[in-house]
Each structure stands twice: as C-alpha cells, then as structure tokens.
Amino acid sequence: MPAYPGVKALTFDLFGTVLDLGGSLTPYIGELLEKKGVDTPPGEFWQQWRYRQRLEQFQDTIMALGHGGYLETVRRAFVYVSKLNKLDLSTDEVKTFLKCWQQLSPFPEVTEALPKLHKAYKLVGLSNGDPWFLEHLAKNRIQYDFDHVISVEQAGGAFKPHPGVYRKAATMIGLEVGECMMVSANSFDVVGARACGMRGAWVNRYELPYEDTPYQADVTVADFIELAKEIA
Numbered sequence: 441m442p443a444y445p446g447v448k449a450l451t452f453d454l455f456g457t458v459l460d461l462g463g464s465l466t467p468y469i470g471e472l473l474e475k476k477g478v479d480t481p482p483g484e485f486w487q488q489w490r491y492r493q494r495l496e497q498f499q500d501t502i503m504a505l506g507h508g509g510y511l512e513t514v515r516r517a518f519v520y521v522s523k524l525n526k527l528d529l530s531t532d533e534v535k536t537f538l539k540c541w542q543q544l545s546p547f548p549e550v551t552e553a554l555p556k557l558h559k560a561y562k563l564v565g566l567s568n569g570d571p572w573f574l575e576h577l578a579k580n581r582i583q584y585d586f587d588h589v590i591s592v593e594q595a596g597g598a599f600k601p602h603p604g605v606y607r608k609a610a611t612m613i614g615l616e617v618g619e620c621m622m623v624s625a626n627s628f629d630v631v632g633a634r635a636c637g638m639r640g641a642w643v644n645r646y647e648l649p650y651e652d653t654p655y656q657a658d659v660t661v662a663d664f665i666e667l668a669k670e671i672a
C-alpha cells in the first residue's frame with residue numbers, strides 16, 4: 441500500500457525536478473561565453489539566468505497583463521542577464537542560442553523511479569512550460585508516457601504558484617485537490633500546492649532551505665529513488 445493511500449496522483453514539476461536544467465544548459469552557456477570572450481563562469485551565468493526567469497514569471501502573473509508563456513520568460517531573462525554580463529548578442533543570435541532548451545535531459549535516476557511510482561499513483565506533469573514544448577519534452581527527452589501532461593496555459597493561465605493552477609489541474613484529471621501530491625524541487629511550488637490543499641513532496645536536489653511557512657512538505661527527499669522508497 442502506498443505511504444499516502446489518500447493520494448491518487450502525483451503532479452510533477454518538470455523544470456529542475458524531472459529535467460536537469462543546469463546540467464543540460466551549462467555546456468551550451470560555456471561555449472557561448474568562450475566564443476564571445478566573456479569570462480563569467482558558466483555556472484554563475486546560469487544561476488543569474490534562472491533567478492531572473494523566476495522574477496519574470498512572478499511579474500507576468502502579478503501584473504496580470506496576459507500570460508506571456510514560459511519560453512518568453514526564458515528569452516527575456518536571457519536578454520537581461522546577457523546585458524548584465526556585457527554579452528553582446530543580436531536578436532537572431534539570441535533566438536538561435538535558445539534552441540538549446542529543446543535538448544533538456546532528465547536527471548539520471550528519473551527513468552528508473554517513474555515506473556515504480558506509476559504502480560501506486562497516476563503520474564501527471566504539471567508545468568509552467570508551453571503546451572507544445574511540454575509535449576516535445578515528455579515524448580522526446582524524458583521519453584515517458586505520463587497519464588497527463590498539463591501546462592499552466594491550460595490550467596488557469598498563470599504561472600505556478602498561482603492557486604488556480606493546482607485547483608484546475610486536479611479538476612482536469614478528475615480528482616479532488618487533496619487526492620494529488622505535488623512533487624517539486626522548487627520549494628515555492630510545494631508551498632503553493634500545500635496552500636491549496638494538495639499534499640507536497642519536496643525533492644531537495646540543491647540542498648536549499650525550505651520556506652518559512654506553515655505549509656510544509658509532507659515528505660522531503662534528495663532524489664526520485666528516495667521518493668519512490670518513501671511513498672510508493
């Protein structure tokens with residue numbers, strides 16, 4: 441019996457939880473910086489890019505000017521961080537470089553753990569990504585047949601942790617909110633889900649502190665192998 445018998449579905453964040461963003465993108469960043477003669481360490485550039493992208497997402501939702509889309513926040517954040525690091529790129533160079541996002545790869549243990557989790561729960565991708573992009577990643581990069589892959593564009597039209605995303609996603613898969621467990625390496629994502637009544641599993645891949653909040657994760661693990669042991 442699963443450790444959480446009331447939970448019927450796991451809703452997975454994809455970017456940074458299932459997919460290794462830093463490991464996938466840093467080599468491309470390093471090549472670009474070397475080509476352009478910029479001495480910023482690739483890992484540092486990536487961290488700046490990732491943090492700026494999250495700010496772009498939060499601004500997108502808070503200002504309520506219409507959902508801009510995940511890859512648009514990726515682009516805007518990349519342009520900002522490029523200027524910050526004196527990386528001079530044309531519009532075409534930016535567009536060409538950002539194709540590297542289509543080459544994202546999953547963390548190595550994910551492929552082994554997903555089938556074990558699938559024996560106990562429905563598996564649902566619940567991501568900030570654009571619908572066509574998520575379809576490509578699930579089919580060609582993760583190469584796993586999730587029960588559903590849901591974009592925030594289909595579930596409320598705002599970036600997580602907007603509460604409507606979690607509630608709409610549960611409705612879309614025919615479950616109550618409390619019958620779902622959000623699995624994410626982003627603590628704000630777990631907090632958002634817990635605040636809406638979902639259960640929450642924090643995959644603390646990056647050894648970061650959790651938020652100072654009443655909405656704590658039900659389970660905290662280091663990776664998907666540990667997650668399967670804890671809840672499947």
